[in-house]
Amino acid sequence: MQNILQEYFGYQQFRAGQKDIIDKVIDHRPTLGVMPTGGGKSVCYQVPGLYLDGLTIVISPLISLMKDQVDSLRSMGINAEFLNSTLTSKEKKRVESELVSGNLKFLYIAPERFNQPQFIQMINKCNVQLIAFDEAHCISKWGHDFRPSYQEVISHVMSLPHHFRLVALTATATKEVQEDISSKLGIAPNDIVETSIKRENLTFKVDNTYQRLNFVKDYVKQHRNQSGIIYCSTRKQVEQLSETFDDLEIDNVMYHAGLPKEERANAQRKFIDDDVKLAVATNAFGMGIDKSNVRFVIHYNMPQDIESYYQEAGRAGRDQLDSECILLYSDRDIDLQKFFISSSPADDEYKEKQGEKLRQMIQYTKTTKCLEAMMIHYFNPDEKLEECGRCSSCVQAEKNYNMTTEAQKILSCIARLKQNEKRNMIIQVLRGEETNQISNLGYNELSTYGILKNYTTNECHHLLDELRYKGYLNEHKEILSVDQSAMDVLRGNVEIMTTPFRTKPTEIVDIQTIT
Numbered sequence: 238m239q240n241i242l243q244e245y246f247g248y249q250q251f252r253a254g255q256k257d258i259i260d261k262v263i264d265h266r267p268t269l270g271v272m273p274t275g276g277g278k279s280v281c282y283q284v285p286g287l288y289l290d291g292l293t294i295v296i297s298p299l300i301s302l303m304k305d306q307v308d309s310l311r312s313m314g315i316n317a318e319f320l321n322s323t324l325t326s327k328e329k330k331r332v333e334s335e336l337v338s339g340n341l342k343f344l345y346i347a348p349e350r351f352n353q354p355q356f357i358q359m360i361n362k363c364n365v366q367l368i369a370f371d372e373a374h375c376i377s378k379w380g381h382d383f384r385p386s387y388q389e390v391i392s393h394v395m396s397l398p399h400h401f402r403l404v405a406l407t408a409t410a411t412k413e414v415q416e417d418i419s420s421k422l423g424i425a426p427n428d429i430v431e432t433s434i435k436r437e438n439l440t441f442k443v444d445n446t447y448q449r450l451n452f453v454k455d456y457v458k459q460h461r462n463q464s465g466i467i468y469c470s471t472r473k474q475v476e477q478l479s480e481t482f483d484d485l486e487i488d489n490v491m492y493h494a495g496l497p498k499e500e501r502a503n504a505q506r507k508f509i510d511d512d513v514k515l516a517v518a519t520n521a522f523g524m525g526i527d528k529s530n531v532r533f534v535i536h537y538n539m540p541q542d543i544e545s546y547y548q549e550a551g552r553a554g555r556d557q558l559d560s561e562c563i564l565l566y567s568d569r570d571i572d573l574q575k576f577f578i579s580s581s582p583a584d585d586e587y588k589e590k591q592g593e594k595l596r597q598m599i600q601y602t603k604t605t606k607c608l609e610a611m612m613i614h615y616f617n618p619d620e621k622l623e624e625c626g627r628c629s630s631c632v633q634a635e636k637n638y639n640m641t642t643e644a645q646k647i648l649s650c651i652a653r654l655k656q657n658e659k660r661n662m663i664i665q666v667l668r669g670e671e672t673n674q675i676s677n678l679g680y681n682e683l684s685t686y687g688i689l690k691n692y693t694t695n696e697c698h699h700l701l702d703e704l705r706y707k708g709y710l711n712e713h714k715e716i717l718s719v720d721q722s723a724m725d726v727l728r729g730n731v732e733i734m735t736t737p738f739r740t741k742p743t744e745i746v747d748i749q750t751i752t
C-alpha cells in the first residue's frame with residue numbers, strides 16, 4: 238500500500254485514518270471512514286482499488302467532481318471512466334464497452350445511473366473488487382443531504398453475487414448518522430474509523446450584527462483579492478445581495494437552483510477559474526466544488542443544522558491555509574428555518590428531529606463556548622475538547638455573568654424529576670407553568686417547581702445549553718440527566734460563568750432550601 242501511495246500519488250506517508258481504513262477494506266470488512274474535508278478520503282478507495290485485481294466502483298452524487306477525479310487518475314496512467322448525465326449517448330456507449338472489456342480500474346457513477354437495470358446487468362458480469370460510497374451521509378435519512386436514490390443503490394449492491402469489498406466515506410456524520418449508515422451497509426461498530434474533524438486553518442466566527450449588509454460590504458471590500466462565498470437562505474436574498482455588489486462594482490457571480498443550467502455552469506466555472514473572486518449563492522452551490530483557495534465563507538443567514546453549516550463553511554481553506562467561516566444571523570432566521578421544517582412534506586418523526594437539529598444550530602449561534610469545540614462535540618461527543626483560542630467565542634469571551642445559582646437550581650430540579658424528563662418539561666417545571674400534565678404528574682408539588690419563574694423559556698434554554706455544553710448535563714433522546722461532575726456545582730466547589738444574557742431577576746429563591 239505504501240508503495241502504491243508513493244508510486245502513484247507521490248506521498249510519503251498515509252494521513253490519519255487512511256491506513257486503518259485501507260487495511261480493513263483489504264481485509265474484506267465493510268468500513269465507514271469519517272474524515273474532514275480535505276482529509277484525503279479518495280486515497281482510501283484509490284489505493285486499495287489499485288492494489289486489487291479488478292474494478293472499483295465509486296458511487297458519488299457529485300457529478301461535477303467526477304471528471305476531475307477521472308482526469309487525475311488518467312494522468313497517473315490509470316484506466317478510469319465516469320458515467321453520469323453529462324455524457325452523450327456515444328460517450329456512454331464507449332464507457333460501457335470499456336467496462337465490459339474488463340480493462341477498467343475505476344468507474345465513477347451517479348446513484349441514478351447505478352440503478353438502471355442495464356447497468357446492473359452489466360456489472361453482474363464484471364470483476365468488481367471494491368465498491369465505494371462517497372458522501373455516504375446521503376445514505377441516511379438523518380443526514381443533512383438525504384438522497385433516496387442511494388437507498389435503491391444499496392439494495393442493488395447487496396444483491397450482487399460477487400465477494401466485493403465495501404467502503405463508505407463522509408466528512409459530516411453524527412453518531413446517529415454513522416449508526417444508520419452502518420446498519421444499512423452491514424458495517425460493524427469496530428469498523429468505523431473516525432478521525433478528528435478539526436481543521437486548524439479555519440477560524441469560526443458568529444456575529445449577530447443588525448447590520449448584516451454593511452458587514453458583508455465592508456468585509457468583501459477589505460478582502461477584494463481573496464476568493465469567498467456568501468451563502469443566503471433564499472434565492473431572492475441571493476439576487477438582492479448580488480445586485481448590491483454589482484452596484485458597488487464588486488465583481489461577483491450568483492448561483493441558485495432557479496437559474497438556467499448554463500448560467501449556473503458559467504458562474505461555477507468563473508469562480509473555480511478565479512475569473513471572479515466572489516460567489517453569492519444558496520446552498521445549491523458547492524456540492525462538488527473542489528476549489529482549494531476559498532479564503533472565506535460567510536453565511537448571511539443561519540443554516541438549518543450544524544451538519545449543513547460545517548459542510549458549507551468547510552469549503553473554505555481546503556489548501557490548508559488560514560481561512561474564515563463567519564456566520565451572521567438574526568432571530569428572524571430562526572422563524573424562516575422553522576417555516577421550512579413545518580412546511581416540508583416529511584413525517585412527524587423527521588420534523589421533530591429537524592427541530593432538534595435546528596435547536597442545536599441556534600445553540601451554536603448563542604453559545605459563549607468555543608465554537609470549534611462545540612462543532613466537534615456535535616459530531617463526536619467522545620472527542621476530548623480543547624478551546625481553539627481562535628474563534629469569536631474564545632477571542633471575545635466576556636463571561637461575566639455568574640450563573641452558579643441558576644445552575645444549582647436546574648440540577649436539583651432535574652434530579653427531582655428522576656432524571657427522566659425532556660428539556661421542554663424541565664423548563665415548564667422550572668418556570669412553574671400550570672399545565673394538566675404537570676399537575677397529573679404531581680410536579681407542581683416539587684420544591685423546585687417554579688424555581689426559575691422569572692426567566693423566559695429562551696433564557697432557560699440558554700442556561701440548560703451552557704450546562705449541557707460544559708458537560709454537567711447529559712442529553713440522550715432529549716432527556717436530560719445530571720452528570721457525575723455536577724456534584725462540584727451542587728457543592729459550590731465551582732463557579733459557572735456565562736455571557737450576560739438577562740437582567741438579574743428580582744426575586745431570588747434561597748438555594749439552601751432545595752439542594
Ligand code: ADP
Pocket residue numbers: 248249250251252255272273274275276277278279280
Ligand atoms: P477529501 O475527499 O477528504 O475532501 P481529497 O481526497 O480530495 O480529500 O484529498 C485532499 C488533498 O489531500 C488532495 O490534494 C490529496 O491528493 C491530498 N492527500 C491525500 N492523502 C494524502 C497523503 N497521505 N499525503 C499527502 N497528501 C494527501
